[in-house]
Amino acid sequence: MRIWIARPEPGATRTALRLTGLGHDPLVAPVLAMVATDDAMPVGPFDAVLVTSANAVAALAAWAARQDGVAVPVFCVGSRTAWAAREAGLPQVRNARGDAAALARLVQGTLPAGGRLLHLAGADRKAEPAASLIAAGYAVTVHVAYAMNAVPRLPIPVAQALGDTGGRALHAALHYSRRSAETALALAISAGCGGAFRALTHYCLSADVAAPLVAAGSITHFVAAQPSEESILARLSALT
Incomplete structure (x- = not known):
């Protein structure tokens, strides 16, 4: 076929x-073709990073390299994104094995409410997982790391x-x-x-x-x- x-x-x-x-x-x-935004990353500290696409891993790796050796947990939406994060040398990678809703549930089951989260996202993003996490009491900062151009x-x-x-x-x-x-x-x-x-x-x-x-x-x-x-x-x- x-x-x-x-x-x-x-x-x-x-x-x-x-x-x-x-x-x-x-x-x-x-x-669609990916284009990195190269926008300045938000200033932390953050308790964890959320990644909903492997396209954001390059920005994640660059950000992690500037954390003075502090390993911040990385929560990934699925296996492909988690694999890319590990390949980039990130040590604390957790895999939600699903969609954005599953990612939000994994964070809530792992980190206490009130934590500061950095979501590395694309320009064309959905409300989740940020909406559920904000409603649950987390502080979520969204950084647009890339755009997908038609x-x-x-x-x-x-x-x-x-x-x-x-x-x-x-x-x-x-x-x-x-x-x-x-x-x-x-x-x-x-x-x-x-x-x-x-x-x-x-x-x-x-x-x-x-x-x-x-x-x-x-x-x-x-x-x-x-x-x-x-x-x-x-x-x-x-x-x-």
Whole structure:
């Protein structure tokens, strides 16, 4: 099955390698590109750092290097982010193994209320986990470490594949964020490929990711049982 991977790099290439291993034909064509903000980091001290994307790990590592050897606990939303944090040399990494709500629960079960938390986030962020933690009595400072910029037009290989009725036609698309799914949809419509895009089988990390596709009439979609790549790949493995 030929599958469009719309997620940003470097994750897109990693996912492509795994899909190839499952016998699928991946088409790597991200619709978002990460740009670091390089804004000045907030002044601490902080009792812990929250990271909701591996994209923020570079900023986290730079910040940790300036802490004079003080190891601050790092709470990560999922396994990929936790792995990236450990690879960057962070010693106290905790993995929520879920979504932003799971991250908020992990913090509340680990740290007493009233603690000062630094959330390294993207420019396009959701209310959680900060909203739940603030309501529970924590002081949360949000620092925008990066932005995800949309590409200006539908990647040419995707437009060609959506218009192909032969052996190189697309069968499915993977979506790992709501922003990525929304952007892929908008670009396909702008390129005159909206109908072909909606006809694909869309594999989504969560119901929130799938929401804009469902609203646009994409009937055939799969929502991962857990918000993880493993859940999506398990489904795709069963189709080979």
